[in-house]
Amino acid sequence: MAVTVEYDAVVVGAGAAGMAAALTTARNGLSTVLIEKAPVYGGSAARSGAGIWIPGNEVLLAAGVPDTPAKADTYMAAVVGPEVPAARRQAFLTYGPRTISFLLRWSPLRFSWMQGYPDYYPELPGGMPDGRSIEPRALDANILGAEFARLNPSYVPTPAGTVVYDVDYKWLSLIARHPKGLATATEIVLRYLQLTAAGQKPISMGQALAGGLRAGLLAADVPVWLDTPLLDLHVENGRVAGVVARRNGQETLIRARRGVVVGSGGFEHNERMRKQYQAAPIGTEWTVGASSNTGDGIEAGERAGAALGLMDDAWWGPMIPLPEGPWFCLSERTLPGTIFVNQAGKRFVNEAAPYSDVVHTMYAKQHIPCWMVTDQDYRNRYLFKDLAPLLPYPDAWYSSGALVKDWTIAGLAAKIGVPAAALRATIDRSNAQARSGRDPDFHRGDSTYDEYFADPTNNPSPCLAPIWLPPFYAFKIVPGDLGTKGGLVTDARARVLRPDGTVIPGLYAAGNASAAVMGHSYAGAGSTLGPAMTFGHVAGLDLAATN
Numbered sequence: 259m260a261v262t263v264e265y266d267a268v269v270v271g272a273g274a275a276g277m278a279a280a281l282t283t284a285r286n287g288l289s290t291v292l293i294e295k296a297p298v299y300g301g302s303a304a305r306s307g308a309g310i311w312i313p314g315n316e317v318l319l320a321a322g323v324p325d326t327p328a329k330a331d332t333y334m335a336a337v338v339g340p341e342v343p344a345a346r347r348q349a350f351l352t353y354g355p356r357t358i359s360f361l362l363r364w365s366p367l368r369f370s371w372m373q374g375y376p377d378y379y380p381e382l383p384g385g386m387p388d389g390r391s392i393e394p395r396a397l398d399a400n401i402l403g404a405e406f407a408r409l410n411p412s413y414v415p416t417p418a419g420t421v422v423y424d425v426d427y428k429w430l431s432l433i434a435r436h437p438k439g440l441a442t443a444t445e446i447v448l449r450y451l452q453l454t455a456a457g458q459k460p461i462s463m464g465q466a467l468a469g470g471l472r473a474g475l476l477a478a479d480v481p482v483w484l485d486t487p488l489l490d491l492h493v494e495n496g497r498v499a500g501v502v503a504r505r506n507g508q509e510t511l512i513r514a515r516r517g518v519v520v521g522s523g524g525f526e527h528n529e530r531m532r533k534q535y536q537a538a539p540i541g542t543e544w545t546v547g548a549s550s551n552t553g554d555g556i557e558a559g560e561r562a563g564a565a566l567g568l569m570d571d572a573w574w575g576p577m578i579p580l581p582e583g584p585w586f587c588l589s590e591r592t593l594p595g596t597i598f599v600n601q602a603g604k605r606f607v608n609e610a611a612p613y614s615d616v617v618h619t620m621y622a623k624q625h626i627p628c629w630m631v632t633d634q635d636y637r638n639r640y641l642f643k644d645l646a647p648l649l650p651y652p653d654a655w656y657s658s659g660a661l662v663k664d665w666t667i668a669g670l671a672a673k674i675g676v677p678a679a680a681l682r683a684t685i686d687r688s689n690a691q692a693r694s695g696r697d698p699d700f701h702r703g704d705s706t707y708d709e710y711f712a713d714p715t716n717n718p719s720p721c722l723a724p725i726w727l728p729p730f731y732a733f734k735i736v737p738g739d740l741g742t743k744g745g746l747v748t749d750a751r752a753r754v755l756r757p758d759g760t761v762i763p764g765l766y767a768a769g770n771a772s773a774a775v776m777g778h779s780y781a782g783a784g785s786t787l788g789p790a791m792t793f794g795h796v797a798g799l800d801l802a803a804t805n
């Protein structure tokens with residue numbers, strides 16, 4: 259090994275967890291280096307919508323959200339279940355708000371409440387129908403200087419001349435239906451014009467989040483070494499004392515006087531690990547996570563003796579395998595006028611349920627792929643991906659097999675290989691339910707959550723509409739994800755544990771490299787980024803407090 263360098267803290271991965279950790283160690287006086295495998299920083303965080311679920315933070319309280327620690331605790335306990343130790347849930351709820359306050363102090367990030375975006379189970383005790391998620395406000399990319407060019411691009415680039423927030427999507431999809439749709443479209447252009455007139459280069463959502471964290475690191479003088487993958491952890495006398503990385507083509511030992519934080523994301527792009535740990539059918543083609551997330555930190559931690567948890571699970575979401583890449587099907591699925599059917603031509607799930615739950619059901623019942631059946635009335639009404647209402651779906655979607663069209667239900671059934679009589683019966687039944695405004699079969703529309711990406715102008719239910727106007731369409735639906743959620747098992751201080759529950763000295767993990775504090779569930783919009791940054795912060799604080 260040719261080169262050896264030394265810092266107090268070595269952080270692996272320049273995503274949400276890693277950047278929060280490095281900012282924390284640096285602002286607590288530790289010399290810190292952050293190594294990043296990709297030629298860009300930001301990981302999945304930069305690609306994301308940047309919703310952040312952290313109950314009781316100061317942004318929510320300032321907005322008048324009636325959240326309390328007791329409510330949050332009750333809700334988390336109900337959602338997450340007993341498999342995540344209460345101490346870890348408690349650490350998240352205690353340190354989450356402190357993480358937001360820390361970021362407000364030491365980075366240019368500013369946040370807004372995503373008002374009206376419900377918790378995913380708002381009817382559970384402590385759940386909030388108006389939500390407790392926040393998102394970054396637009397950030398001026400000028401503060402990043404040359405580093406802006408090295409920010410990982412977003413999954414859905416916002417159209418030129420606009421500044422779009424998460425909370426805008428709901429209304430943009432209703433542009434042809436509701437006056438607030440057009441008003442929102444106007445507002446996102448005006449927002450852009452105002453900010454650019456003030457000399458800003460505005461970025462939003464995941465770009466703002468990752469850019470803001472990076473700007474914090476710039477101000478704190480933390481070196482971020484791109485193109486520098488972790489190869490292995492360096493262990494001395496049972497203690498993690500650094501990492502071996504490849505830097506400038508050379509194997510480099512980076513010693514860590516205090517410890518190492520693994521924030522290298524999940525294993526969504528590791529075909530072998532996915533097949534080893536997860537249920538079939540699985541591969542790497544349906545994920546939208548950052549392509550550099552191949553589980554390197556998880557494997558290195560395991561070699562150092564760590565226990566692994568939740569490896570079978572992911573931040574799932576129904577995905578349409580479009581030829582340009584998998585499309586995370588969110589509002590498209592929950593707007594009225596769609597149903598999911600299995601190969602028997604039958605419904606099997608509440609299509610508007612939280613994305614993770616829909617895929618858990620797809621796997622549990624082995625309905626993979628399934629089909630989202632819809633009609634021309636739906637196409638005339640709503641934005642679909644970036645396709646304005648009324649416009650024809652692209653030819654390439656048909657030729658790839660992701661989309662099928664026919665003028666009759668029987669014809670559609672034949673093309674997707676389901677029994678025609680069964681599909682006809684399913685559509686007749688769901689049409690009758692749509693006209694009555696109730697879905698006693700799968701309870702679509704019973705939860706406030708179901709109504710978020712729905713159509714308030716549709717009667718009698720904003721969630722249910724008949725499928726009646728030819729031509730009819732069927733989109734192929736596969737189990738995709740935003741990334742995996744299993745990894746190194748950690749304690750309430752983000753310290754990595756062995757299978758016997760003892761701590762591996764010097765080793766911390768946060769974000770998708772660690773087993774999620776959410777367990778198998780998903781509490782609300784931002785349930786991955788909120789904990790990732792929180793446990794990155796917790797790891798940094800613990801390192802700073804350790805001799």
Ligand SMILES: Cc1cc2nc3c(=O)[nH]c(=O)nc-3n(C[C@H](O)[C@H](O)[C@H](O)COP(=O)(O)OP(=O)(O)OC[C@H]3O[C@@H](n4cnc5c(N)ncnc54)[C@H](O)[C@@H]3O)c2cc1C
Nearest residue numbers: 271273274275295301302303307309488523769770784787
């Ligand atoms: C399209 C999309 C939308 C999303 N929207 C949301 C949302 O609104 N709210 C939410 O909470 N979550 C959302 N997510 C999920 C969220 O972005 C991730 O769960 C989160 O970023 C995980 O944080 P992390 O720090 O663990 O990983 P990441 O942010 O992915 O960062 C991991 C970093 O580690 C680096 N790395 C990997 N291997 C190595 C190695 N060997 N050496 C050094 N570095 C390495 C990677 O290159 C990457 O930069 C979304 C994800 C996507 C893809």
